[in-house]
Amino acid sequence: MTRVIGQQRAVHFLNGLVHKGRIPHALLLSGENGTGAAAAALTFARVLHCENEDNLPCLKCNGCLKTSGLNHPDLSILFPFSARTKEETVQTTLRQVVADPYGYTLPDDHATISVDQIRGLQRQFAYGAYQGSWRTSVIMHADRMRPESANALLKTLEEPPPQSLIILVVSQVEVLLPTIISRCQFLKFPPLQPEDIQVALIERGLEEMKAGSVARSCGGNFRRALEVEAGNxxxxxxxxxxxxxxxxxxxxxxxxxxxxxxxxxxxxxxxxxxxxxxxxxxxxxxxxxxxxxxxxxxxxxxxxxxxxxxxxxxxxxxxxxxxxxxxxxxxxxxxxxxxxxxxxxxxxxxx
Ligand SMILES: [Zn+2]
Missing domain, CATH: 1.20.272 (Zinc Finger, Delta Prime; domain 3)
Structure with a gap:
């Protein structure tokens, strides 16, 4: 799994929450796609389900195997789809999101988070956690919630069950209802430093000089760096x-x-x-x-x-x-x- 690239401030803050045992009921991570809000959200949720205590999921324990295989009963990932998306595509996309939170295929223009998806989350949260102590849900592209989905979610945010965490990932925070924003702990993901992008590109096998050139031309956005690097x-x-x-x-x-x-x-x-x-x-x-x-x-x-x-x-x-x-x-x-x-x-x- 991809680690979170750069964003030292946000990462430090999130690690602090775990160490102090002060996990909020809702986190709102906001940043342009490719700055790492999605990566941080998934990493954080997975750390809560990892049996080893560290800042990163160990990727070896039972909990990590389940979260990476998308079959952990206490972790759900909501992603915008259109009504006609086939179940097979849903699974492939979610697997892609977990495997590469910087490079997965973005939802198409008409895709939304449906009210059924939010009701699924509410059912998941209605019972105690199956394993370990946390019920978690990551809502990717939460700015794509339909109005009725946002209203349904608001009810859960108003009366969050104990030991539950919802992480909203957005690129445009102003689209959300103010009543949702005010119930979340807000964390901003600014553009990345070129040095951080360069290091991450080198880790992905790019030659140093080329990595530097791509890193300086992608506007602090790792997704764009991958696109740029991919060809053109x-x-x-x-x-x-x-x-x-x-x-x-x-x-x-x-x-x-x-x-x-x-x-x-x-x-x-x-x-x-x-x-x-x-x-x-x-x-x-x-x-x-x-x-x-x-x-x-x-x-x-x-x-x-x-x-x-x-x-x-x-x-x-x-x-x-x-x-x-x-x-x-x-x-x-x-x-x-x-x-x-x-x-x-x-x-x-x-x-
Ligand atoms: Zn683990």
Whole structure:
């Protein structure tokens, strides 16, 4: 099982709860998917069912074997599904969630936590624990609860049975009812430190330099790091460099056509602008003699070319223009004009 990556503060807090024997009835772990809220929730629940006393499940005892096999009677995991999801898919997904809380397949857009799932939890909590002393339930993506599910859950939170723990995992805490939030002990999972991500990627077999490069380009999110690593990082980086190359040095007619085409594909714009910004930041780092922090360490010559083409002030200005283009893209504004004026400005700046 994956350990919790980074998040020292949250982990320290959770370990403290176990050591002091002060387990609350409800925990609310909030963080973008990939920052480790899910991993921490599952680890914490499993520690309560482990027969050995430690900060991590031992993975060997009877309790751990049952929690990893999803057949511990005192641990339930609720996950959003759509009404038509087959039981087989449910089991596969849950197994994936336990095996890799950072990399499992996210629920589809229409999936919700149904009121039946909450009633199942209530039935589980209605009797004493079968084994050991705790009844636990982890509600993954709890921001996907239907209103009637949230209301049903609220009743349990208002009158929690003794020795019971519900852990809600959310990426958008503001979606929850305030009455639910107020009954939970709240714990926030901020973006991860690149160093923590790098170490975790190396543990998964990635070579050190590549791990560093991925870790610095994934926005503190391990799920994104896995996606990036899974395939398209080099390709996306190259496309973004070709974009900058065309803006700075390309022939007018071809650059114009390429920008027009790019403007029509929002996802491509998102990727190209994000990675173009990373290239320009690298050029800035090089100008500041900070080679070791460069993301594109494997393409130092290209970073150097960019660093040579701009002075520091113009480079900073270009980065902030890119940021505003990204904001426009996020607001669904058509980018054709924005890209063209960005091009004119870059062309005017470049040496
Ligand atoms: Zn164990």
């Amino acid at each position: 990082l080099a390709e996306l980086q190259d496309r973004a460099f070709r974009f900058l190359d065309a803006l700075v040095w390309g022939a007018d007619g071809r650059t114009y056509a390429a920008l027009e085409q790019l403007a029509s594909d929002r996802q491509a714009v998102f990727d190209v602008l994000k990675h173009a910004e990373a290239w320009l930041r690298d050029a800035l780092l090089l100008q500041a003699d900070k080679q070791t922090s460069v993301v594109h360490a494997e393409r130092m010559e290209d970073v150097q070319r960019l660093a040579d083409a701009f002075d520091v002030g113009r480079l900073c200005d270009t980065v902030s223009q890119l940021e505003s283009l990204r904001e426009m893209n996020a607001r669904n504004v058509n980018l054709q004009l924005g890209l063209l004026s960005f091009w004119r400005s870059v062309r005017g700046y470049a040496a």
